[in-house]
Amino acid sequence: MANVLFIKANGLPAERSVSVKLYEEFLKNYKASNAGDTITELDLFQADLPYYDATMMSGLFKESTGETLTEDEARLAKVANSYLEQFLAADKVVMAFPLWNFSIPAQFLTYLFYLNQAGKTFKYTAQGPVGLVTDKEVVLLNARGGVYSDGPMANWEMSLNYVKNILTHFGITNPQTVVVEGHNAAPDQAQDLIAAGVKEAGELATKF
Numbered sequence: 001m002a003n004v005l006f007i008k009a010n011g012l013p014a015e016r017s018v019s020v021k022l023y024e025e026f027l028k029n030y031k032a033s034n035a036g037d038t039i040t041e042l043d044l045f046q047a048d049l050p051y052y053d054a055t056m057m058s059g060l061f062k063e064s065t066g067e068t069l070t071e072d073e074a075r076l077a078k079v080a081n082s083y084l085e086q087f088l089a090a091d092k093v094v095m096a097f098p099l100w101n102f103s104i105p106a107q108f109l110t111y112l113f114y115l116n117q118a119g120k121t122f123k124y125t126a127q128g129p130v131g132l133v134t135d136k137e138v139v140l141l142n143a144r145g146g147v148y149s150d151g152p153m154a155n156w157e158m159s160l161n162y163v164k165n166i167l168t169h170f171g172i173t174n175p176q177t178v179v180v181e182g183h184n185a186a187p188d189q190a191q192d193l194i195a196a197g198v199k200e201a202g203e204l205a206t207k208f
């Protein structure tokens with residue numbers, strides 16, 4: 001029985017969000033096909049996600065060197081580490097997120113910073129960083145109103161590419177993806193594009 005972490009990086013309701021539509025369809029179908037699994041939902045827009053600030057940084061640094069932490073440093077290091085431990089404990093992870101301003105929501109960025117810890121998700125070697133998370137299956141569900149898969153805007157895509165690069169840095173090199181794109185650029189096709197993505201997410205969930 002797998003331990004599955006579902007991460008939602010959008011606070012909008014499904015009727016106003018394509019990535020949340022993908023998330024809900026995936027979750028519904030996954031649950032129906034994997035009744036015995038332990039499923040944890042992490043809603044990053046409801047979660048306590050303090051900025052990755054100087055106090056948190058120095059707390060995490062001092063932990064790695066064995067120095068004594070102040071009370072604030074210990075509190076913030078514990079926040080980051082609790083999310084990291086939850087992530088590391090999952091056998092499978094599903095991440096749903098939009099492309100906003102060519103990038104990802106700030107809440108998701110903060111969360112990924114918590115996970116990005118030397119000695120935990122990657123290590124430094126003479127050949128460069130090496131990922132330490134090699135036992136996890138990941139699905140990425142992404143929505144973006146314009147078209148970025150090819151054409152002149154491809155280099156501007158810093159949402160899915162960013163998340164894939166961070167995961168590669170952790171050692172997760174083969175996430176499966178469902179992407180809905182172009183629905184704002186071509187409103188006449190929006191319904192079909194979104195419906196196709198939702199269907200794809202539901203089908204992938206039964207095989208994941």
Ligand SMILES: Cc1cc2nc3c(=O)[nH]c(=O)nc-3n(C[C@H](O)[C@H](O)[C@H](O)COP(=O)(O)O)c2cc1C
Nearest residue numbers: 010017018019020098099100101102143144145146
């Ligand atoms: C704050 C914000 C910023 C956005 N920035 C972009 C953008 O840079 N490029 C783009 O193609 N679409 C952009 N969009 C449109 C979204 O990519 C589109 O609405 C997509 O469906 C987002 O996922 P969601 O529906 O789950 O929110 C933006 C939308 C919002 C709300």
